[in-house]
Amino acid sequence: VKPNSNRIDPPGSFKISDNFRSYSGLRRKKNPILRSLGEKESKQQSKKMSSIGTGYDLSVTTFSPDGRVFQIEYAAKAVDNSGTVVGIKCKDGIVMGVEKLIASKMMLPGSNRRIHSVHRHAGMAVAGLAADGRQIVARAKSEARSYESVYGDAVPVKELSERVASYVHLCTLYWWLRPFGCGVILGGYDKDGPQLYMIEPSGISYRYFGAAIGKGKQAAKTEIEKLKLSEMTCKEGVIEVAKIIYKLHDEAKDKAFELEMSWICEESKREHQKVPDDLLEEAKTAAKTALEEMDAD
Amino acid sequence: MDLNLDAPHSMGTTIIGVTYNGGVVLGADSRTSTGMYVANRASDKITQLTDNVYVCRSGSAADSQVVSDYVRYFLHQHTIQLGQPATVKVSANLIRMLAYNNKNMLQTGLIVGGWDKYEGGKIYGIPLGGTVVEQPFAIGGSGSSYLYGFFDQAWKENMTKEEAEQLVVKAVSLAIARDGASGGVVRTVIINSEGVTRNFYPGDKLQLWHEELEPQNSLLDILNAAGPEPMAI
Numbered sequence A: 001v002k003p004n005s006n007r008i009d010p011p012g013s014f015k016i017s018d019n020f021r022s023y024s025g026l027r028r029k030k031n032p033i034l035r036s037l038g039e040k041e042s043k044q045q046s047k048k049m050s051s052i053g054t055g056y057d058l059s060v061t062t063f064s065p066d067g068r069v070f071q072i073e074y075a076a077k078a079v080d081n082s083g084t085v086v087g088i089k090c091k092d093g094i095v096m097g098v099e100k101l102i103a104s105k106m107m108l109p110g111s112n113r114r115i116h117s118v119h120r121h122a123g124m125a126v127a128g129l130a131a132d133g134r135q136i137v138a139r140a141k142s143e144a145r146s147y148e149s150v151y152g153d154a155v156p157v158k159e160l161s162e163r164v165a166s167y168v169h170l171c172t173l174y175w176w177l178r179p180f181g182c183g184v185i186l187g188g189y190d191k192d193g194p195q196l197y198m199i200e201p202s203g204i205s206y207r208y209f210g211a212a213i214g215k216g217k218q219a220a221k222t223e224i225e226k227l228k229l230s231e232m233t234c235k236e237g238v239i240e241v242a243k244i245i246y247k248l249h250d251e252a253k254d255k256a257f258e259l260e261m262s263w264i265c266e267e268s269k270r271e272h273q274k275v276p277d278d279l280l281e282e283a284k285t286a287a288k289t290a291l292e293e294m295d296a297d
Numbered sequence B: 001m002d003l004n005l006d007a008p009h010s011m012g013t014t015i016i017g018v019t020y021n022g023g024v025v026l027g028a029d030s031r032t033s034t035g036m037y038v039a040n041r042a043s044d045k046i047t048q049l050t051d052n053v054y055v056c057r058s059g060s061a062a063d064s065q066v067v068s069d070y071v072r073y074f075l076h077q078h079t080i081q082l083g084q085p086a087t088v089k090v091s092a093n094l095i096r097m098l099a100y101n102n103k104n105m106l107q108t109g110l111i112v113g114g115w116d117k118y119e120g121g122k123i124y125g126i127p128l129g130g131t132v133v134e135q136p137f138a139i140g141g142s143g144s145s146y147l148y149g150f151f152d153q154a155w156k157e158n159m160t161k162e163e164a165e166q167l168v169v170k171a172v173s174l175a176i177a178r179d180g181a182s183g184g185v186v187r188t189v190i191i192n193s194e195g196v197t198r199n200f201y202p203g204d205k206l207q208l209w210h211e212e213l214e215p216q217n218s219l220l221d222i223l224n225a226a227g228p229e230p231m232a233i
Helices: A016-021 A032-044 A070-080 A130-151 A157-170 A217-226 A234-248 A277-296 B061-082 B088-101 B142-146 B148-154 B161-178 B219-224
Strands: A085-090 A093-101 A115-119 A122-128 A182-190 A193-199 A205-207 A210-213 A257-265 B015-020 B023-028 B032-034 B037-040 B046-048 B053-060 B108-116 B120-126 B133-135 B137-140 B186-192 B195-201
Touching: A070 A122, A070 A182, A085 A122, A085 A182, A085 A193, A085 A217, A085 A234, A093 A122, A093 A182, A093 A193, A093 A234, A115 A130, A115 A182, A115 A257, A122 A130, A122 A257, A130 A157, A130 A182, A130 B088, A157 A182, A157 A193, A157 A205, A157 B061, A182 A210, A182 A257, A193 A210, A210 A217, A217 A234, A234 A257, A234 A277, A257 A277, B015 B053, B015 B108, B015 B120, B015 B161, B023 B046, B023 B053, B023 B108, B023 B120, B023 B161, B046 B061, B046 B186, B053 B061, B053 B088, B053 B186, B061 B088, B061 B108, B088 B108, B088 B120, B108 B137, B108 B186, B120 B137, B133 B137, B137 B148, B142 B148, B142 B161, B148 B161, B161 B186, B161 B195
Parallel strands: none
Antiparallel strands: A085 A093, A085 A210, A093 A257, A115 A122, A122 A182, A182 A193, A193 A205, B015 B023, B015 B137, B023 B186, B032 B037, B046 B053, B053 B108, B108 B120, B120 B133, B186 B195
């Protein structure tokens, strides 16, 4: 058995296969990641070091020498490739909107919903891998239900976001699980008023006035910062969110999209629901007009 | 007449919880009996669950103590997770979960009362089967049978703190007068936005009711008392 040395070698020369020999006699499943690392070392010596963490990015349980977990960062990239999701907190409630990119003309409008109700008073808009998003929404629904059955009161939005965030984080701790490839904007209205939280694939959850994830998140954030949210009602907020989403939709890269919006406010009796059709139409028209005015300049 | 000293400790009890304009007043007697023997004549039946929520215990002393202990523990964890004080509603629901799910084994009626910043002062009654009922006032224990008519007449909405406490003390002392399983002192706890105040009314400070005798120190006092005045003819 080779003695363990204390030196830190670059990936090319580090022989995992040697250390594995010391475990001989123990009948256990060989970690495919570690096995492949041993095979890859000869190839990596000829490769140039790219900015992606070569060798340190094969498992979510590996840190890079500069303290990053690359798998989590790659998961965030999956979110960045999806359609934009925007959420804002107005003075009387929350408005969330999704730029739902339509993959095929055969899809029924209104299907493949990206915004889900988690409880009467809370909803979630998902960006990233849709199947992963379904899991997170299911977990959030179950947490909200179980809180209410134990404590007899609707789950506070802060508590719900912490539970969902810790579940997302859980999946970044074990090598047999991959991180969730989706980010979530959670909006809710509880005893402490309307609240907006965003949960990233790393398991971080913060509270926001306005949040955006997906392709156009930088542009969306700039637009949101221009708004005076503390004076805006949700009705006005719906129009503003529609304008933002129409503005940052890239006609050249992605052809068609469907606008999906939801709100929780006094008008919706503090319940999470789809924005009523007439208001949605009004918002879409206003957004298209605003775009034309911009193009006309 | 057998003193069954091996009988389980029971709090015959009178317990009361009353809301007023700004908070709640909880009141209780202080007798714990084992059969006919008074095991503790100065017990404290009003137990703290959190800084702002208290519970009045009646029925089996052991059962009510254990339930309170569990709920205090759960509420402590809940407060840490939430980052703010637990609400009275949540406290009442946790008690109810234990009371209902163990209804075959427990014999305890509880009155949960407290103050939180969302709902203000609230009283929840949790009688034997494990129902939970939010009420403007609640009475419980063996002595409460004698108070239903009294409260029907004397209760009113939006009392002041002093009126509410006087009502509670009067009611407990009336029940003590008629119920053999209630006695001792009257304890009250007032909970509002400013905090918690505990008060104590010893038996001899309470008002005497119909046919109740003045307390006498001993027979010697009667013998040494002055004789009747001679009649003036």
